[in-house]
Amino acid sequence: MAIGDRSQSRQWVKASLLLVVGITGCHSGPFGAAEYGANGPLAESINGSQLTIDFRPLPLFTIPVGALGAPLSWLDNGSGLLYLYRRPTVACSQIAMFPKPSCVVVARGDSLVRDSLDICVGVLPPGGGSRRWEFCDTRYRHDDSLDVIAGAAMNDRGQLLYVEATGPTDYPFPVSYHADLWLADSASPLSPRRRLLALYHDSVGIVTIGPQEINWLSQTVWAELNTFLALGQQLRSDRTLTTVAIVTGSISDPATLLTPLPGTASARLFALAQHASTVVFVREGSRTTLESVARNGGSASTVAVLPVVAGRTIDDIAGCLDQICYLLVGEQQGARSSLWRVNLGSGAADSLRAFTRRYTGGKLEPITGRMVATNGRLYLFEHVLP
Numbered sequence: 001m002a003i004g005d006r007s008q009s010r011q012w013v014k015a016s017l018l019l020v021v022g023i024t025g026c027h028s029g030p031f032g033a034a035e036y037g038a039n040g041p042l043a044e045s046i047n048g049s050q051l052t053i054d055f056r057p058l059p060l061f062t063i064p065v066g067a068l069g070a071p072l073s074w075l076d077n078g079s080g081l082l083y084l085y086r087r088p089t090v091a092c093s094q095i096a097m098f099p100k101p102s103c104v105v106v107a108r109g110d111s112l113v114r115d116s117l118d119i120c121v122g123v124l125p126p127g128g129g130s131r132r133w134e135f136c137d138t139r140y141r142h143d144d145s146l147d148v149i150a151g152a153a154m155n156d157r158g159q160l161l162y163v164e165a166t167g168p169t170d171y172p173f174p175v176s177y178h179a180d181l182w183l184a185d186s187a188s189p190l191s192p193r194r195r196l197l198a199l200y201h202d203s204v205g206i207v208t209i210g211p212q213e214i215n216w217l218s219q220t221v222w223a224e225l226n227t228f229l230a231l232g233q234q235l236r237s238d239r240t241l242t243t244v245a246i247v248t249g250s251i252s253d254p255a256t257l258l259t260p261l262p263g264t265a266s267a268r269l270f271a272l273a274q275h276a277s278t279v280v281f282v283r284e285g286s287r288t289t290l291e292s293v294a295r296n297g298g299s300a301s302t303v304a305v306l307p308v309v310a311g312r313t314i315d316d317i318a319g320c321l322d323q324i325c326y327l328l329v330g331e332q333q334g335a336r337s338s339l340w341r342v343n344l345g346s347g348a349a350d351s352l353r354a355f356t357r358r359y360t361g362g363k364l365e366p367i368t369g370r371m372v373a374t375n376g377r378l379y380l381f382e383h384v385l386p
Helices: none
Strands: 071-074 081-086 106-108 111-114 118-126 133-135 143-155 158-167 178-185 188-201 214-226 227-236 240-253 257-260 267-273 278-283 291-296 301-306 313-321 324-331 336-343 349-356 360-365 371-376 378-381
Touching: 071 360, 071 371, 081 143, 143 214, 158 188, 158 214, 188 214, 188 240, 188 257, 214 240, 214 267, 227 267, 240 267, 267 313, 278 313, 301 336, 324 349, 324 360
Parallel strands: 118 143, 313 360
Antiparallel strands: 071 081, 081 118, 106 111, 118 133, 143 158, 158 178, 178 188, 214 227, 227 240, 240 257, 267 278, 278 291, 291 301, 313 324, 324 336, 336 349, 360 371, 371 378
16 A cells, blocks of 8 residues: 555554453443643644643653653544643642642632642543543542552543552652552543552562562553553562563453563563554664564564664654554754654655654554644644655
């Protein structure tokens, strides 16, 4: 298929084909209105349209880079954007009688508010604007804790897969935290929900971890019926985060099993390609090399190597369309970004578009050819594909 042939329908690798085991019902109604946000994008420029939403930078000074997973992903059919954000300010009186150190009290009108530092997940309209769905763990008894939602993935039935880590606000993440992988209906993410896996658990500030033990998941995507993929990682109490392998998660009743893909140790990015039969990935320490492995196993191999230029590094795999993958690449020591196209069959790589700024978190939407990316704020790019 020709890259620019718009006459053929695009068979995009979708990340949500799950029929959940053990969760009855599905989310069939519209998402509930969210409380926070603004409406509409700003005027488009050569660097894209800045979406006017509450997209404050995530507090990575307390959480290791990579632990939260991809901050952005498109829902099926381009109907919305799933993204992570910091919890908005709420009244201190609603949080705790004795605020912890993270409860920053400031005056706003006649009320006192605090920034909770919680990490939440929400859904935006594809053109930006107010969140039409959001999930923060605001249950009673969580008022004085820090709750981190990570590795979130949602399918077109509204079923949500996510990691939740909870710990005291007066200890640095992840000391004394406990984390689990949950499966739920987005209409009610906390009840009912099914715990699929126990992940990081540290009740006394000291945690013992085996050499290949996986206790954290990020960059989670749905692959097919009851199957997901993620970076299987090892999180230590000193905030060291190491990828053991890309893993396939198989959900069944009563257990969920993780199977590492061979040859994917130290992967930092991955995506599904070739109708979800292939996993493409980039390793830690590798700046310009794209590798692949069959999803059902086999040996990993090099697919393509971008021309080596000082300061060039692959920041994101924006998405794959059959055997064509698109990469968001940092250029000139991080001064700007460019969009590259790689043919998995031939290994050919070529630059499609240059930007005048540096962006990360790039994700392509197949139907319209739009891309979202961040540089502290969220930007929407129209018509980035040829």
